[in-house]
Amino acid sequence: MKALFYILILVVIATAFWQFFKILGLTKKEQVTTEKENNINGWLMLCLGVFIYGLMLTSMFRGGIVLLPKLSASLEGEHIDRLFIITMTLIFVVQFITQFLIYFFTFKYRGIKGRKATFYADSHKLEMWWTVTPTVVLSALIIYGLWTWNHVQDLSDAQNPLIIEVYAKQFQWEARYAGEDNELGIGHVRYIKGINTMGVDMTDKNAADDVPVRELHLPKGRKVIFKFRAQDVMHSAYMPHFRAQINCVPGMTTTFGFTPTVTTVEMRENEDTKEKFDAINELRKEEGKDPVEFDYILLCNKICGSSHYNMQMKVIVEEEADFNNWVKQQKTLAQVIK
Amino acid sequence: MSDHHHKETFVTKYIFSQDHKMIAKQYLITGMFMGVIGVFMSMLFRLQLAYPEQSFSIIEAFLGKGGEGGIMTPDMYMGLVTIHGTIMVFFVLTAGLSGTFSNLLIPLQIGARDMASGFLNMISYWLFFLSSLIMFLSIFVHTGMASAGWTIYPPLSALPQAMPGSGLGMTLWLVSMAIFIASSLLGSLNYIVTVLNLRTKGMKMTRLPLTIWAFLVTAIIGVVSFPVLLSAALLLIFDRSFGTSFYLSDIFIQGEVLHYKGGSPILFEHLFWFLGHPEVYIILLPALGITSEVISTNARKPIFGYRAMIGSIMAIAFLSTIVWGHHMFVTGMNPFLGSVFTFTTLLIAIPSAVKAFNYITTLWKGNLQLNPAMLFSIGMVSTFITGGLTGLILGDSALDINVHDTMFVVAHFHLVMGISALFGMFAGVYHWFPKMYGRMMSKDMGYLHFWITAISAYGVFFPMHFIGLAGLPRRYYSNSAFPIFDDLLHINKVITVFALIGGIAQLIFLANFFFSIKKGRKTVQNPWKGNTLEWTAPVEHIHGNWRGEIPEVHRWAYDYSKIDENGDLWGDQDFTPQTVPIRDGEEEF
Numbered sequence: 001m002k003a004l005f006y007i008l009i010l011v012v013i014a015t016a017f018w019q020f021f022k023i024l025g026l027t028k029k030e031q032v033t034t035e036k037e038n039n040i041n042g043w044l045m046l047c048l049g050v051f052i053y054g055l056m057l058t059s060m061f062r063g064g065i066v067l068l069p070k071l072s073a074s075l076e077g078e079h080i081d082r083l084f085i086i087t088m089t090l091i092f093v094v095q096f097i098t099q100f101l102i103y104f105f106t107f108k109y110r111g112i113k114g115r116k117a118t119f120y121a122d123s124h125k126l127e128m129w130w131t132v133t134p135t136v137v138l139s140a141l142i143i144y145g146l147w148t149w150n151h152v153q154d155l156s157d158a159q160n161p162l163i164i165e166v167y168a169k170q171f172q173w174e175a176r177y178a179g180e181d182n183e184l185g186i187g188h189v190r191y192i193k194g195i196n197t198m199g200v201d202m203t204d205k206n207a208a209d210d211v212p213v214r215e216l217h218l219p220k221g222r223k224v225i226f227k228f229r230a231q232d233v234m235h236s237a238y239m240p241h242f243r244a245q246i247n248c249v250p251g252m253t254t255t256f257g258f259t260p261t262v263t264t265v266e267m268r269e270n271e272d273t274k275e276k277f278d279a280i281n282e283l284r285k286e287e288g289k290d291p292v293e294f295d296y297i298l299l300c301n302k303i304c305g306s307s308h309y310n311m312q313m314k315v316i317v318e319e320e321a322d323f324n325n326w327v328k329q330q331k332t333l334a335q336v337i338k
Numbered sequence: 339m340s341d342h343h344h345k346e347t348f349v350t351k352y353i354f355s356q357d358h359k360m361i362a363k364q365y366l367i368t369g370m371f372m373g374v375i376g377v378f379m380s381m382l383f384r385l386q387l388a389y390p391e392q393s394f395s396i397i398e399a400f401l402g403k404g405g406e407g408g409i410m411t412p413d414m415y416m417g418l419v420t421i422h423g424t425i426m427v428f429f430v431l432t433a434g435l436s437g438t439f440s441n442l443l444i445p446l447q448i449g450a451r452d453m454a455s456g457f458l459n460m461i462s463y464w465l466f467f468l469s470s471l472i473m474f475l476s477i478f479v480h481t482g483m484a485s486a487g488w489t490i491y492p493p494l495s496a497l498p499q500a501m502p503g504s505g506l507g508m509t510l511w512l513v514s515m516a517i518f519i520a521s522s523l524l525g526s527l528n529y530i531v532t533v534l535n536l537r538t539k540g541m542k543m544t545r546l547p548l549t550i551w552a553f554l555v556t557a558i559i560g561v562v563s564f565p566v567l568l569s570a571a572l573l574l575i576f577d578r579s580f581g582t583s584f585y586l587s588d589i590f591i592q593g594e595v596l597h598y599k600g601g602s603p604i605l606f607e608h609l610f611w612f613l614g615h616p617e618v619y620i621i622l623l624p625a626l627g628i629t630s631e632v633i634s635t636n637a638r639k640p641i642f643g644y645r646a647m648i649g650s651i652m653a654i655a656f657l658s659t660i661v662w663g664h665h666m667f668v669t670g671m672n673p674f675l676g677s678v679f680t681f682t683t684l685l686i687a688i689p690s691a692v693k694a695f696n697y698i699t700t701l702w703k704g705n706l707q708l709n710p711a712m713l714f715s716i717g718m719v720s721t722f723i724t725g726g727l728t729g730l731i732l733g734d735s736a737l738d739i740n741v742h743d744t745m746f747v748v749a750h751f752h753l754v755m756g757i758s759a760l761f762g763m764f765a766g767v768y769h770w771f772p773k774m775y776g777r778m779m780s781k782d783m784g785y786l787h788f789w790i791t792a793i794s795a796y797g798v799f800f801p802m803h804f805i806g807l808a809g810l811p812r813r814y815y816s817n818s819a820f821p822i823f824d825d826l827l828h829i830n831k832v833i834t835v836f837a838l839i840g841g842i843a844q845l846i847f848l849a850n851f852f853f854s855i856k857k858g859r860k861t862v863q864n865p866w867k868g869n870t871l872e873w874t875a876p877v878e879h880i881h882g883n884w885r886g887e888i889p890e891v892h893r894w895a896y897d898y899s900k901i902d903e904n905g906d907l908w909g910d911q912d913f914t915p916q917t918v919p920i921r922d923g924e925e926e927f
Contacts, residue, residue, distance in 0.1 A: 006396055017849045018853040063804035068807070068809050094723075095724060109702070123643075126699070127696075245743075283828075309412065
């Protein structure tokens with residue numbers, strides 16, 4: 001019933017609009033635009049242009065603080081960042097020029113009685129220019145983009161990479177290190193039983209030394225190759241600080257790799273990070289929440305059900321020696337599953 | 339056609355009408371009804387995003403169990419997001435936009451008595467009505483509406499165990515979409531046949547207004563790609579109901595291993611996006627056609643580069659069918675395939691740039707009549723560029739890795755196809771309202787509507803890019819689970835305020851529309867002094883569109899402000915309708 005009440009209010013508001021304009025005598029005016037209206041709206045269009053510019057500049061300067069740290073936490077991410085900055089610069093240049101032209105022309109050529117519009121229907125020269133220029137610029141962008149893509153995706157030349165399996169399910173992540181032999185034991189949903197939550201085939205000779213964990217530790221400077229599997233529906237493993245993302249699909253294994261370059265401790269010292277987290281902790285203080293420190297995260301980025309918004313795993317990057325120590329302290333699968 | 343009239347009953351005139359003008363109005367009103375629901379849903383979930391733990395009585399009033407205590411549940415949130423997307427993409431911007439204006443304008447602008455098949459046209463509308471009705475009812479089913487996102491990726495959408503919305507709600511969604519596709523195909527075939535065969539004498543393809551070119555090409559890509567979505571939906575129905583394994587394999591859920599073997603969810607994504615990407619252009623091209631027409635008429639200037647515009651429309655249409663993979667860069671597809679899709683995707687920027695520059699040049703040195711239709715058209719060019727440019731990031735596979743499925747994507751496509759197409763639709767309604775109802779809409783209400791809508795559209799979607807660049811995924815019920823997103827709440831509040839203002843401003847449009855039907859000022863035959871054929875038809879609607887002979891066409895549609903060798907306007911007026919024969923000494927463009 002309350003819903004009906006709200007709908008009624010909306011109908012009343014709509015009717016009020018019409019009546020208001022009717023009382024002002026505005027609904028029955030001459031329909032062809034008058035010079036005065038062209039003038040007012042021409043100026044307003046100029047203001048809209050200024051508003052858009054203001055919005056762009058504010059977002060760029062004030063918005064910068066919320067963004068991810070400019071420092072990419074992976075070697076491969078640096079290439080992506082470079083391409084990103086080039087593309088973004090291009091976008092802003094084109095955006096600033098074209099929006100200026102649109103709103104300035106609208107303002108400048110607002111209708112005046114007696115002005116003749118120029119009959120200008122075609123110019124092959126002009127059209128050639130604005131076909132060729134984008135083509136050349138895009139070719140460069142495409143070539144650089146493809147080089148970056150292939151560079152990031154190519155895992156064939158990795159020297160002694162660390163192999164980790166990441167396993168996604170509603171609504172949590174699990175992971176398994178390949179252990180001393182650096183080979184993962186076979187995993188399949190039909191082996192899921194009791195505490196064997198990732199479905200590892202324990203008869204496989206590579207399985208016993210695998211190390212199951214609930215928190216990802218990565219060594220700085222060593223290439224990590226992730227193998228992703230999903231148990232129930234599609235998920236997507238997204239690690240924004242490493243510029244890394246790939247879907248986890250039931251029935252298949254997907255792969256992604258990167259080399260972490262910044263430890264968690266180093267990232268906490270980073271200026272961008274500090275600025276961002278100072279702001280965050282300020283806000284948290286206002287709400288009476290405890291302050292937080294920066295941590296890398298792995299989050300789910302493919303809609304997967306009710307708690308999709310809270311499917312996460314902590315990621316810690318540390319020096320290789322610390323990492324090796326940590327791994328040694330973890331129990332292997334054989335120790336966990338007797 | 340002779341002047342004798344059939345006796346029309348209420349039912350044949352207003353309900354089961356075969357007249358294209360009435361069918362166009364039916365499409366428009368149905369589309370508007372669905373639009374109200376879609377926009378209202380977005381206002382509700384924007385409230386949730388900005389004020390996650392706050393209780394709102396409006397949420398409880400409308401969402402019932404899903405909004406108990408005034409706070410919506412995650413399942414309800416995802417249901418709203420899903421149905422909002424589905425309704426806006428298919429029911430408002432495909433059927434509401436293309437269905438309305440293709441039906442209204444194709445016969446009137448090419449000089450035909452009606453569509454090639456009035457009967458199929460009627461069936462097409464009623465199938466659309468039926469699918470709208472099913473989609474509407476699916477919102478209220480006990481287990482919840484479909485909530486796997488408008489892209490309904492299996493296995494989430496295939497398994498009722500995975501989320502409550504994948505039960506009956508999903509079944510109804512699939513049935514509704516299957517009917518919708520049938521409707522869309524009947525409509526498209528009709529448009530193609532009509533444009534190709536029923537043009538009046540002298541209406542060469544190179545004299546067609548750009549609206550018609552856009553509708554024709556849209557219909558062609560619809561016919562090419564919609565059947566693929568139908569097959570995707572059918573296979574999903576099989577998987578859900580008959581135990582097949584097209585999309586499913588090796589699944590363990592709620593303590594048991596399911597029997598599905600050998601399927602692949604990626605197959606679904608390929609089939610879905612084979613429609614899904616052309617769908618963007620099915621939505622956008624008619625809007626671009628409408629704005630071309632409106633901008634040229636109101637700039638009192640020919641559209642710049644008519645042939646280049648046609649070429650761009652065709653290039654965009656062709657490319658749109660070979661770029662679907664850019665939605666799937668991070669599915670683990672072969673990197674080489676990713677390279678190919680990056681290449682084809684970024685190529686689309688070229689015809690798009692040509693179109694954008696041609697619009698800007700059309701404005702240059704015009705005599706712009708800034709009525710509401712014109713303002714919306716110019717706004718459309720602006721949002722099309724703003725939204726389109728970020729496509730350079732999303733279309734580039736390497737860059738897509740880090741922004742895929744974040745709010746950046748949401749901002750991008752809302753500007754480039756949502757807002758742009760919506761603006762095109764508004765422009766069309768303001769421009770052709772006199773043709774539809776014989777009356778004028780209130781200009782001042784139109785202005786107010788534009789100003790509030792334009793500012794809130796930018797206010798909503800521009801800052802949203804930055805939330806995405808901060809790493810916030812889309813379809814997150816709340817970002818409170820991650821401290822690193824805490825500082826985004828401020829921006830989310832700004833966005834929500836703009837969204838609410840923009841949403842409520844649409845009431846101005848609705849009031850203007852419905853009151854003007856009855857109370858608007860009576861129109862003259864050619865209120866905007868346009869060149870195209872629809873303005874030579876009488877104001878009152880008659881079956882067959884023209885009394886007596888259909889007018890003959892002698893020129894293209896864009897002879898605005900044409901001058902003779904002395905530099906004076908031809909015939910002392912700044913427009914020359916298509917029906918005026920080429921004069922002595924005049925060169926046809």
